[in-house]
Amino acid sequence: MQRRPSRMMTVTAAGVIGMITIAGCEARVYGTPPPVPNAPQYTVVVPQGTAAPLPDAPADEPAATFDGLQSRASLATSTASKAGADITVLVLDRSTGQLVSNGNSTPIPIASVAKLFIADDLLLQEAKGQTTVTADDRQALDIMLRSSDDGAAEDFWNRNGGSAIITRVTARYGLKSTSTPYDGHWWNTMSTADDLARYYDLLMNGGGGLPQEQANIILANLAQSTANGIDGYPQRFGIPDGLYAEPVAVKQGWMCCWNGGNWMHLSTGVIGADRRFVMVIGSMQPTDDATARKTITDAVKTMFPGGRI
Numbered sequence: 001m002q003r004r005p006s007r008m009m010t011v012t013a014a015g016v017i018g019m020i021t022i023a024g025c026e027a028r029v030y031g032t033p034p035p036v037p038n039a040p041q042y043t044v045v046v047p048q049g050t051a052a053p054l055p056d057a058p059a060d061e062p063a064a065t066f067d068g069l070q071s072r073a074s075l076a077t078s079t080a081s082k083a084g085a086d087i088t089v090l091v092l093d094r095s096t097g098q099l100v101s102n103g104n105s106t107p108i109p110i111a112s113v114a115k116l117f118i119a120d121d122l123l124l125q126e127a128k129g130q131t132t133v134t135a136d137d138r139q140a141l142d143i144m145l146r147s148s149d150d151g152a153a154e155d156f157w158n159r160n161g162g163s164a165i166i167t168r169v170t171a172r173y174g175l176k177s178t179s180t181p182y183d184g185h186w187w188n189t190m191s192t193a194d195d196l197a198r199y200y201d202l203l204m205n206g207g208g209g210l211p212q213e214q215a216n217i218i219l220a221n222l223a224q225s226t227a228n229g230i231d232g233y234p235q236r237f238g239i240p241d242g243l244y245a246e247p248v249a250v251k252q253g254w255m256c257c258w259n260g261g262n263w264m265h266l267s268t269g270v271i272g273a274d275r276r277f278v279m280v281i282g283s284m285q286p287t288d289d290a291t292a293r294k295t296i297t298d299a300v301k302t303m304f305p306g307g308r309i
Helices: 069-082 113-125 135-147 150-159 163-173 193-205 212-222 289-303
Strands: 020-022 025-026 086-093 098-103 248-257 263-272 277-285
Touching: 020 263, 025 098, 069 086, 069 098, 069 289, 086 193, 086 289, 098 193, 098 263, 113 150, 113 163, 113 248, 113 263, 113 277, 135 248, 150 263, 163 193, 193 212, 193 263, 193 277, 212 248, 212 263, 263 289
Parallel strands: none
Antiparallel strands: 020 025, 086 098, 086 277, 248 263, 263 277
């Protein structure tokens, strides 16, 4: 299959640490390093059949860890480069508007992160009464977001217009650097760290047009991201294992072999119990998958020593 060349962008969205309680069941996900003492807990309790909302981000002073973050992002970029990886990184403080980036704004294939757009489009149709999401559909959507089920994504993609899904979502969210896949396959949707961070921000504040109830369905599922994808692939790389002392809600993406044998890994999501931070981090590296996962996780750890923002 012919693939277009690309440089990778980085989005960080840490893995869930702590506890989520939904309908009497606890879903707990921890990063590889041991939890630190007094790490914040992310706990949501909701009635049966409803989505677990994330709390609103409060206005606040600039985060202390943003001091020196630009330098650490540059260090992470150069260290990854020495290992043969091209990374992209962006961190947004939604409370202050501060943004730290390594300046890599080249569009990249976003692989399974496109499942956010597939879910968003389906849930908006449901909210408008344009479609019915059955119990089976909802189960498939949950697994698609938590465990990156490709089969569910393919089914929703084909049922709802394929590339037209991307066109509709990018128009609603104003994602000017996101484009439909060149070959019609959702995993080759192209986007940038800036656009993905904008998507998360507008998803949470309602600016993308998805009602909060439906947005909470997406966010609650991302907060229950599983250690492995439904295909068995480890999906704790990047944000989850790098920001192991933070509660996170994440969507991960990966694929091989892009543009001459590169492993592409993309980690995106929301960080903190107050959902204050959005992070996107991506990596392209011509190596084996385990090494590539370690590279992107190490980049996050370089930016955030101690596993927290």
